[in-house]
Amino acid sequence: MDPRDLGLINELLEGEAQHKERIREHVVTFEKKTRVMTSILDKVHSTPKSDIPALLEALRPIFDSCHEVAAALAETIPRDEVWKWKDLWTTPLRAATFSVLLARFLTDGTLATLPSVAEQLGIREEWKGRFSLVPEDYLHGIISVINELSRLAVNAVTLGDFEAPLRISVFAKEVFTGFSMLNLKNDALRRRFDTLKYDIKKIEEVVYDVTLRKLVSLSESATDVESRS
Template sequence: MDPQNLEYINQLLDKDVELREKIKDQVTEFDKKTRTLTGLLNKIHSTPPSQVPELVATVTPVLQSCKETTAALAELTPPNQFWRWKDMWSVSLRNAVFSAAFVEYLRSGGLLSLPRAAETLGIKDEWQDRFTLSAEDYLHALITMVNELSRLAVNSVTMGDFEQPLKISTFVKDLFAGFAMLNLKNDALRRRYDSLKYDIKKIEEVVYDVSLRKLAPVQTDNT
C-alpha cells in the first residue's frame, strides 16, 4: 500500500480516537448529572405530598445543567454523524429524559411530550444530524418512568397519600393505551413495553386495596 495512503488512514484513525475520547468525557459528565438526578428523585418515595414542590425545586437546577452537556456533545459530533455516535450517549440521554418526564408528572400530573423533553434538555432542531432526541430514546425513558411510578404507588400509601395511587393508575393506563397504538418494531423497546403490564397490575393491586378499605374516593376510570 502507498505510504502516503497509509499515513492518511492513520491520521483518520487518530482523529477518530481523539473524537471518541472527547465524546466519552462529555458522556461521563452527563452520567454524573443523571446519577445526581436519579438520587434526588428517589427521595420522592419518602417525601410527604406537601414537600414535593420543594423536592422538585432541588432537581430543576441539575436538570437545567444538562443543557451544557447536550450542547457540548452537539458541538463535538461532526455533521451527519448522529447515528454513528449516538450509542455512546443513548443511556445517559434516556436517564435525563426520564428525570425530566418524572419531574413534569410530579409538577403537573401530566405527560412530558417529546418536543418539550428535547426543549427541557436544550436540544435544538438544528442539531438533527448531530445530536437529537430520538423517538426510541424518549419511549424508553417513559417506560422507566412507569417503573418508578409503580413504586411510588406503593410508597404513597405507606406515607398516607391514598389519592396518589389512583392518579398514577389513570395516568399509566392512558400512557399504556398510547403505547398500544404505536407500531413498535424495535425488539428491546417491545419487550420493555410488554413488561409494563406487570407495573399496571402492581398499581391496580394498590388501587384495589385502597378502594376496598375506603381510604380514598372511588374514581371512575374509562381508560
C-alpha cells in the same frame, strides 16, 4: 498494502479515536448530572406529598445545567453524524429524559411531550443531525417512568397518600393505550413495553387494596383527575 495507504489509515483511525475521546468527556459530565437527577428523584419514595414541590425545585438547576453539556456535544459532533456517535450518550440521555418526564408527572400529573423534554434539557431542533432526542429514547424514558410509578404507588400509601395510586393508575393506563397504538418494530423497546402490563397489574393491586379498605373512594379520585386535566 502500500505503506502510504497504511499511514493514511493510521492517521484516520487516530483522529477518530481522539474525536471519540472528546465526545466521551462531555458524556461523562452528562452522566454525572443524570446521577444527581435520579438520586434526587429517588427521594420521592420517602418524601411526604407536601414536601415534593421543594424536592422538584431542587431539580431545576440540574436541568438548566444540562444546556451547556448539550451545546458542547452538539458542537463536537460533525453534521449528519448523530447515528455514528449516538450510542455514546444513549444511556445518560434516556436517564435525563426519565427524570424530566417523572418530574412533570409529579408536578401536574401530565406526560411531557418529546419537544418539551428536549427543550428542558437544552436540546435544540437545529442540532438534529448532530445531537438530538430521538423518539426511541423518549419512549424508553416513558417506560422507565411507569416502572418507577409502580413502585411509588406502594410507597405513597405507606406515607399516607392514598389517592396517589389512583392517579398513577389512570396515567399508566393512558400511557399503555398510547403505546398500543404505536407500530413498535424495535425489539428492545417492544420487550420493555410488554413489561408495562405487569406494572399496571401491580398498581391495580394497590388501588384495589386502598379502595377495599375505604381509604379513598374511586368517585372522589375520578373527580380529582378530571380537575387536573
